[in-house]
Amino acid sequence: EIVLTQSPGTLSLSPGERATLSCRASQSVSGSYLGWYQQKPGQAPRLLIYGASIRATAFPDRFSGSGSGADFTLTISRLEPEDFAMYYCQWYGTSPVTFGQGTKVEIK
């Protein structure tokens, strides 16, 4: 089973600042099946990044994904008020599909 560890657990930042979220896999994985989600309270997760670096069309280009092997990163270049939310990474290449425990990006 691929274990995904996200860090930090909580990121306290101000609007306009840069956010860097980490997702580390317990072994090397294909980035083709690594995704990131944004979730706000009471809402379903929204696919943000798939294939490690391909941004979903609903999201602006201040969001970017990168990484390979066992280390992946989600970067928000300049935080907007609507970006404060929970973010999860997901490995979906094989079962069991696994998720990181999430990083909460909160307003400082």
Add this chain to the structure above:
Amino acid sequence: EVQLVESGGDLVQPGGSLRLSCAVSGFTLRDHFMDWVRQAPGKGLQWVARSRNKASGYTTDYAASVKGRFTISRDDSKNSLYLQMNSLKREDTAVYYCVSYRSGTPDWGQGTLVTVYS
């Protein structure tokens, strides 16, 4: 446009059964892997089960926590995915999402709430 619409969530007592459905549109179900994923109140996301496509023989996999109690199935002619949940426990309380994978891109439904209470 791809759409996944879950239904069937309800209040149920421990030990009871429930069948969830996921109606899909905008793609051919038989060609794609499908998952059920759940999220307990205030918790993270947890994979539940997978149904592989026709080319992979419609094989299935389950999370250890539901194996032997839950059954994932599909009816390609009805463009529908199902999750039969038996011997429900309080810890199965969650929003259940169906997820499709088209060309490596996950698509999610809006979820259906299952509450197991006594």
